[in-house]
Amino acid sequence: MIDFSFTENQLAVRDMARDVSNRVILPTISEYDRKQQLNPDLLPAMKEANLLGFCIPEEYGGLGMDYVSLALACEELEYADTSARVILSVHIGLFAMSLLVWGNEAQKQKYLTPAAQGDKITTFGLTEPAAGSDAVGIQSTAVKQGDHYVLNGEKMWISLADVADYFYVFAWTDLEKKKKRDHSGLSAFIVERNWDGVTSGAIHGKLGVRAGNTGWLAFQDVKVPAENLVHEEGAGFKIAMFCIDQGRYTVAGGSCGLIRACRDAAVDYTKERETFGQPIAKHQLVQQMIANMEAGYEYSRALTLKAGWLKNLGKRSTKETSMAKWISCREAEKAAADAVQCFGAYGFSDEYPVERFFRNSKGASIYEGSREVHTLVQADYALGYRVDKPLDRDLPPVHDDSPTVERYPVV
Numbered sequence: 416m417i418d419f420s421f422t423e424n425q426l427a428v429r430d431m432a433r434d435v436s437n438r439v440i441l442p443t444i445s446e447y448d449r450k451q452q453l454n455p456d457l458l459p460a461m462k463e464a465n466l467l468g469f470c471i472p473e474e475y476g477g478l479g480m481d482y483v484s485l486a487l488a489c490e491e492l493e494y495a496d497t498s499a500r501v502i503l504s505v506h507i508g509l510f511a512m513s514l515l516v517w518g519n520e521a522q523k524q525k526y527l528t529p530a531a532q533g534d535k536i537t538t539f540g541l542t543e544p545a546a547g548s549d550a551v552g553i554q555s556t557a558v559k560q561g562d563h564y565v566l567n568g569e570k571m572w573i574s575l576a577d578v579a580d581y582f583y584v585f586a587w588t589d590l591e592k593k594k595k596r597d598h599s600g601l602s603a604f605i606v607e608r609n610w611d612g613v614t615s616g617a618i619h620g621k622l623g624v625r626a627g628n629t630g631w632l633a634f635q636d637v638k639v640p641a642e643n644l645v646h647e648e649g650a651g652f653k654i655a656m657f658c659i660d661q662g663r664y665t666v667a668g669g670s671c672g673l674i675r676a677c678r679d680a681a682v683d684y685t686k687e688r689e690t691f692g693q694p695i696a697k698h699q700l701v702q703q704m705i706a707n708m709e710a711g712y713e714y715s716r717a718l719t720l721k722a723g724w725l726k727n728l729g730k731r732s733t734k735e736t737s738m739a740k741w742i743s744c745r746e747a748e749k750a751a752a753d754a755v756q757c758f759g760a761y762g763f764s765d766e767y768p769v770e771r772f773f774r775n776s777k778g779a780s781i782y783e784g785s786r787e788v789h790t791l792v793q794a795d796y797a798l799g800y801r802v803d804k805p806l807d808r809d810l811p812p813v814h815d816d817s818p819t820v821e822r823y824p825v826v
């Protein structure tokens with residue numbers, strides 16, 4: 416059975432996110448984008464709206480909503496600004512959903528529950544100054560000494576680095592395997608900001624996501640209690656890839672919002688602006704750009720919801736998530752470039768939002784697997800060089816039994 420409708424719960428989550436976008440983000444986004452600062456009202460508003468843990472089970476402080484809801488919330492937030500969606504990407508996608516699967520009961524009580532309730536903010540630290548796509552190239556180490564590990568290293572380009580309370584940190588625990596680049600020597604830890612030896616700072620002068628916080632983390636002889644090792648020594652790479660499977664999904668959902676924002680801005684403007692005696696929307700080459708945005712939105716969303724459907728079933732969706740992320744980000748970049756084109760010189764100015772959309776659209780083709788990485792991954796699947804087996808652990812299936820809304824909602 417194919418069902419394109421949404422449920423009441425899914426639309427309720429969408430509406431919560433839409434409300435935060437309209438009330439808190441959109442009225443001040445130009446100001447915070449220009450100041451290169453996170454709006455201080457945003458995280459409290461997201462917490463109040465239960466947006467920081469809605470798809471985490473109720474027993475761990477969430478609302479137990481499904482994963483389609485997560486894509487819809489990301490779409491709504493990124494419709495307003497990419498920086499707001501990034502919060503869900505790192506806090507829910509990269510941290511909470513993974514800890515739900517890989518954390519032990521004590522870790523879930525201590526770290527997942529306050530995160531899902533929005534009392535603590537979390538993020539994910541894999542990238543380092545010298546290693547991004549090549550995760551095995553990281554240099555951070557965590558050396559076991561009695562009942563703790565001594566963590567040293569530096570992380571770079573970390574979303575919410577200056578804001579988060581807890582970090583998912585990846586480091587080598589087996590130094591021999593580090594030399595051989597054998598990823599089974601990597602481990603994952605939960606690190607708290609207020610521990611001795613943890614410092615952070617913000618990166619300024621970014622092309623996009625300016626209203627968000629992105630920065631660096633440094634760990635100098637940080638004593639990480641052994642109970643903060645996630646799962647087991649050597650599981651770090653597997654866990655990082657699992658985190659990214661969820662993070663990419665949120666980026667795909669968000670990119671649908673960015674495409675829609677570009678389309679809406681372009682539709683409104685091109686119906687008003689006139690050249691040669693008629694609205695530019697009547698010129699066929701302008702219509703082609705609008706039609707491409709419309710098509711890009713539809714198929715990006717279809718791919719994203721397919722990945723969400725698999726996640727709801729508790730089935731592995733690595734291939735489908737990669738496809739959704741790759742295509743949605745590509746379409747968002749194209750839509751943003753065309754939106755600027757539709758606005759002509761006004762698109763070149765920060766008087767209109769399309770200039771911000773254009774700058775924001777670039778990042779998603781770099782983070783959570785660059786455009787090239789996803790191209791290679793999809794080629795490997797098509798060629799049969801890569802075949803996914805079910806994971807030893809995966810998301811618990813989620814069944815949303817709220818009534819179906821009997822119409823096909825366009826947005």
Ligand SMILES: Cc1cc2nc3c(=O)[nH]c(=O)nc-3n(C[C@H](O)[C@H](O)[C@H](O)COP(=O)(O)OP(=O)(O)OC[C@H]3O[C@@H](n4cnc5c(N)ncnc54)[C@H](O)[C@@H]3O)c2cc1C
Pocket residue numbers: 505538539540541542545546547548549571572573574575624629778781782783784785786787788791
């Ligand atoms: C706004 C923003 C937020 C971020 N947030 C986080 C975060 O919260 N946590 C985190 O850990 N990281 C984060 N990152 C980092 C991001 O994940 C990395 O930037 C990304 O993995 C790419 O790594 P890199 O920048 O080192 O580029 P590199 O890996 O050095 O790649 C440079 C270029 O080479 C290409 N390339 C690399 N290898 C190949 C290959 N084999 N074949 C073809 N082309 C290749 C890449 O596609 C890219 O175009 C963020 C980045 C940005 C911009």
